[in-house]
Amino acid sequence: MHTIFVAPSTPIDTLGKAFALLPEEQEETVCIHLAPGIYREKLTLHRSHTIIEGSGAEQTKVVFGDAATEIMPDGMKCGTFRTATLMIDAPYVTLRNLTVENDAAPRETAGQAIALYVDGDHFLAEHCALLGHQDTLFTAPLPLKELQKNGFVGPKQFAPRTPQRQVYRDCLIAGDIDFIFGGAAAWFDHCEIRSVDGRKLRSAPYESYISAPSTPAGQRFGYVFYHCRLTGDGIPDDSVYLGRPWRNDAKAVYISCEMGSHIKASGFDDWNKPEAHATMYFAEFGSFSKGAEGLRADYVHLLTADEAAAYTLEQFEQHALDA
Secondary structure (H helix, E strand, C coil): CCCEEEECCCCCCCCHHHCCCCCCCCCCCCCEEEEEEEEEEEEEEECEEEECCCCCCCEEEEEEEECCCCCCCCCCEECCHHHHCEECCCCCCECCEEEEEEEEEEHHHHHHCCCCCEECCCCCEEECECCCCCCCCCECCCCCCCCCCCCCCCCCCCCCCCEEEEEECCEEEEEEEEEEEEEEEEECCCEEECCCCCCCCCCCCCCCCEECCCCCCCCCCCCEEEEEEEEEECCCCCEEEEEEECCCCCCCEEEECCEEEEEEECCCCCCCCHHHHCCEEEEEEEEEEEHHHHCCCCCCCCHHHHHHHCCCHHHHHHCCCCC
């Protein structure tokens, strides 16, 4: 395996320079190793079989601050899908031991601001921190159709909607509104899912949502949160929903997760879409701590032990995209 070293005060002092050195040959795995530092860059990776690893999430940070409300050279607002600090646009990519952050704030003026945009099958993130406020992590593909004109303006607006599997292991994912969203089959394994308050004015009541899946119709898996810890950073009790359906076939399942007191008693929200009750699939098994004590909404599935046993990483990797 070939390794490219990136460090401040060296000829290869940015991640962008390392991307420019990647060989066109896609089959050989190449590792980009980032020395400790803050790399203020906005980047897209198009090469498969690439590993980007830092020296630890606290020591190595890739940060940018594009916001959906900014006006672009084309005269349009940036919109959600042009804001990503780091976009992965290739299969078989791994991120390890680093932070990816979008520091656009506050939420009232910045709007959506993606830290990591992943569009690639067999993606893996390990020991990473993904930090932002609204829309921190986008797990492609996009839904088939936008609901508002120009809602999908960005690099994959007209690209095929490719089903994909993504795994996030031992990561911190922090954000505010819908901060994990998209259509991928995504497995969150022993992650900390941290709700934060991205507002400047905090006098109004706080309400938020962890996930907004847009699982394609017929896809077996959507989001699976497996043995995760749901925390709140200065968040009021009973103020955060586990998820809401960005599209009507949304799927999100929480297995054996520790839920802080910030989690809403009803668990999930239907986004004022009663017609989605028959097609979306929100479920839990073995939730514990204060946030697990409420009476869940009647459309939430409370799994049996046998049903929960079907949610394993092996099953996910082999069958996530099955009908």
